[in-house]
Amino acid sequence: MDDAAEPPEGPASSLRRPTRQSFDSAVVRSGREAISAELALTIFRHMVRARALEERAIKMSKSGEAYFWIGGPGEEAFNACLGMQVRVGAGPAFDFLHLHYRNSATLIAMGMPMVDHFRQLAMTVTDPFSRGRNFVGHYAKAEWNIIPVSSVIAVQYVMAPGTALMQKRTGEKAITIVCGGDAGSAEGDFESCLLWSSRPKQELPVLVIVTNNRFGISTPHDTQQALKQVADRALPYGISHETIDGNDAVASWNAIDRAMRYVRTHQKPFLLEANVSRLHGHSSSSGAQRQHVEIDCIAKLEQSLMDLGAIDAETVRAMKVEAKAEADEAVIQAVGEPKPHAADVEWGTYAPSAYDAVYPNDYTGLPQA
Numbered sequence: 190m191d192d193a194a195e196p197p198e199g200p201a202s203s204l205r206r207p208t209r210q211s212f213d214s215a216v217v218r219s220g221r222e223a224i225s226a227e228l229a230l231t232i233f234r235h236m237v238r239a240r241a242l243e244e245r246a247i248k249m250s251k252s253g254e255a256y257f258w259i260g261g262p263g264e265e266a267f268n269a270c271l272g273m274q275v276r277v278g279a280g281p282a283f284d285f286l287h288l289h290y291r292n293s294a295t296l297i298a299m300g301m302p303m304v305d306h307f308r309q310l311a312m313t314v315t316d317p318f319s320r321g322r323n324f325v326g327h328y329a330k331a332e333w334n335i336i337p338v339s340s341v342i343a344v345q346y347v348m349a350p351g352t353a354l355m356q357k358r359t360g361e362k363a364i365t366i367v368c369g370g371d372a373g374s375a376e377g378d379f380e381s382c383l384l385w386s387s388r389p390k391q392e393l394p395v396l397v398i399v400t401n402n403r404f405g406i407s408t409p410h411d412t413q414q415a416l417k418q419v420a421d422r423a424l425p426y427g428i429s430h431e432t433i434d435g436n437d438a439v440a441s442w443n444a445i446d447r448a449m450r451y452v453r454t455h456q457k458p459f460l461l462e463a464n465v466s467r468l469h470g471h472s473s474s475s476g477a478q479r480q481h482v483e484i485d486c487i488a489k490l491e492q493s494l495m496d497l498g499a500i501d502a503e504t505v506r507a508m509k510v511e512a513k514a515e516a517d518e519a520v521i522q523a524v525g526e527p528k529p530h531a532a533d534v535e536w537g538t539y540a541p542s543a544y545d546a547v548y549p550n551d552y553t554g555l556p557q558a
């Protein structure tokens with residue numbers, strides 16, 4: 190990777206933009222790793238938009254515009270980097286995603302419009318993920334291979350080997366990605382994922398991700414698990430693994446890239462643990478108060494970009510104002526859209542089937558008059 194351009198001298202250097210020539214060769218560094226300044230700026234924009242989305246969602250839960258909030262403020266660096274590297278599409282040639290309810294930044298980076306997230310919060314019939322019948326962040330999108338998110342903790346881990354097995358049988362180099370928290374790694378479903386993904390000569394292309402915010406609702410991680418690193422759970426299964434600082438966008442991008450390339454190339458599992466912050470508690474049920482003692486990944490990357498001269502304070506301010514306005518407009522649109530009717534409760538419960546004697550080929554859950 191090219192060396193970073195020398196920053197300009199003087200007390201105002203952090204507020205100056207580099208020239209086009211220097212910007213093309215500039216990199217943001219973290220230890221021995223780096224990414225281009227241009228890539229870092231793209232990641233930063235996704236992070237800012239995802240944070241604006243989450244903060245507006247919290248306001249919705251407090252104002253009565255929504256009944257419940259749960260999300261991932263504090264996980265934007267890792268999750269934005271993840272979303273940008275997913276091979277997006279439908280079918281076995283594309284990556285399958287088994288997510289949990291803190292992956293909003295992943296969806297933002299993949300191209301989700303903010304309004305779709307708010308539609309689920311507002312429980313509108315226009316919600317593309319569940320037609321207003323599921324919690325916020327419980328995504329489901331067949332066009333992007335996103336398996337429906339469940340509120341039941343860690344069940345996504347035991348489902349992941351299924352899509353990975355299908356992918357391996359087709360001979361494609363796509364992978365299955367499964368995400369959860371550190372508390373979910375204490376579930377038997379997590380161990381089942383490791384076991385079924387790592388059987389000798391039957392290994393499966395599963396990228397197992399644990400975003401470790403050191404809490405399970407209100408229970409500290411270190412009171413429940415003796416292991417200092419969740420990634421060490423991979424050791425008995427012979428699974429390659431790594432633990433990183435998930436608040437560091439540079440480290441996150443490179444670790445995800447390494448892990449994805451390993452799984453695609455070797456068609457074997459990899460366990461990646463990202464230590465992240467929990468900036469607003471577990472959910473609206475615990476108050477969603479801002480935790481200022483936690484590291485803010487956005488502030489961390491912002492400072493790196495400013496130190497490099499890739500952005501200035503005015504640009505950052507404008508970016509955040511624009512993201513907030515986008516979120517506000519999306520909420521206005523979402524809350525004004527229609528709600529589901531009681532008669533819709535069975536819609537989409539069953540897939541169409543030629544063998545269904547009651548609703549052959551076109552099940553909607555609504556008997557025809």
